Amino acid sequence: MGAKMQSAELFAGCGGLALGMSHAGFRHQHMAEFDQDAVATVLHNKAKGIEHVRDWPIGLQDVREIDWKKLTSLDLVSGGPPCQPFGIGGKKHGQDDHRDMWPEAIRAVREAKPRLILFENVRNLAGPRFRPYLEWIVSHLERPGMIRGLEESHTEHRARLATSKSRKDYKVVWQLVNAADFGAAQIRHRVLIFGIRSDLDVVPTPMPPTHSRDRLLWEQYVIGEYWARHDLKRRRTPILQQDHARIERLKQADTEPTGAPWVTVRDVLEGLGEPNGKRNHVLQIGARIYPGHTGSPLDLPAKALKAGDHGVPGGENMMVRDDGSVRYFTTREAARLVGLPDDYEFPRSWTESMRQLGNAVPAPLGAAAGRWLAAQVEGGKSLGGLASTRRAA
Known part of the structure; x- marks a missing residue:
């Protein structure tokens, strides 16, 4: 990538997706996160001068309070709206859950009019129960200016969007991905949504595994x-x-x-050694195997790290060592599984830190998605061409 693209990220969490996008060549002009502990983690590392993180303009902020019309020179809006309304382990209230922030993600696109869109969420969003809502999200991102009426259901709104004769503002595609297929050391299935503004004359295509x-x-x-x-x-x-x-x-x-092989737990933890009490590499006792929770073998990518609504799940977030014994991943090890550097520290407790890491998008997946989206645009128009269209929409 040539000149850096300007981006904004919603729901930044502890920085997994943001770091991946930074690696892909995007420069964050705005970052929003509502969780105080996650923001404290990012600010801690910003103060330490961690590469990329030191330049992040993040603060504790509710996305519902952002005036996106003031951010009209963005190349990209990205983020992962809270997945709890759609996750397998939650109450599955979906769009009826007060934590559903997809309408806010769409508002950001409507007001900022970025060239590119990249959103991610849990695989369950594409399942039978929530598939109609995913289809509404995609349809609304294509025409973000067609706002749903106060008395209009999502089904009615989707039908109105589908039958509209107006030109689509964005060309949007979604796909199911496994983070391990893109270099992450986790088997983590997610939905990715790619969007490219229609005036760029580029149709987004699904991202092939590496x-x-x-x-x-x-x-x-x-x-x-x-x-x-x-x-x-x-x-x-x-x-x-x-x-x-x-x-x-x-x-x-x-x-x-x-192509390349999946990255295993053994691969990504190489050189770290056993817990030594330094830099979040602290032993946590109490790991045990029970039905359905057997830990992650060293010679495969890890099972998806779990955030846990009520603390770290007892049988998850642990490794199975060569002798068959199990122990919890330390915060440092979990950070490597997410793709964060060893100087990226977590100042909160292990339980809180693991919650943040369980919610994080693996940085290698973010980097792969960012590079893929940028490459598609660069294949259609140059970055110079992008810059010249920043306020055209």
């Missing part, structure tokens, strides 16, 4: 390179029973899998 489970299995159980890299004895039996047939297919294939 990493794969097949490539990891190839390096582990076909050529053995993975074990050699970690100076371990080569293993013949896969961790998951269902991978046996997959490995046999790989052995019989004419060509090896392309």
Whole structure:
């Protein structure tokens, strides 16, 4: 990417998506977050002068109070509206939950008129229960100026949006992704929504994976390179029973899998060592296995970190070591799983820090999505062309 694109982020949390977007070449002009502890984490690292973070203009702010009309030179609006209304573990009230902030995300697009849109949320948003709401979100992002009436249901509004003869302001596409397919050390399934303003004459397309489970299995159980890299004895039996047939297919294939392998827990924690009490690398006792909660093996990406509505889930957020024992991930280890650097500190308790990390978008996924969106625009118009259209819409 040439000159940096100007961006704003809603619902910034502890900075996972924001860091990914910074790595992708975006410069944040505005960042909003309502959670006091998450803002304290970012401000702590901003004061430490952490790369990228030191330049973030973040403060404790309710997105409902932002006048986006004052931010009309943005190339991108991004963010992850609170997922609790749609998450598997919540009450699933969806659009009827007072925490649903999708209308505010759409208002930001309507008022700021950015060139690009990038939003993310939980996979459950694309499930049978909430799929109609996802379709409403996409339709409304395409025509953010067609506001829903006070007495108009989401279904009625979606029908009005779909039958409108007016030109769409944005071209929008959504896709389901697994963060592990884009270099994150977590198996974390999310919905991504990409949007490009219509006057740029670029139709967004889904983002192709860069990493794969097949490539990891190839390096582990076909050529053995993975074990050699970690100076371990080569293993013949896969961790998951269902991978046996997959490995046999790989052995019989004419060509090896392309792309990069999934990043494993062992990969991402290499060099960190056992907890030493420094820089959030502190041992937490009490980890245990129970039905449905068995921890993350070292030689796969971690299971998705969980935020937990009532503290850290007892059987989650833990690793399964080589001897079969389990222990909780330290905050430092969890930060690596999210893609945060080792000098990025969490000043709050382990439980609070793990809540923030469980809510965070893995930075590698954010970086991949940001680069993909920017590349599509650069393929259609140059950044100079982007700059010249900033106030055109």
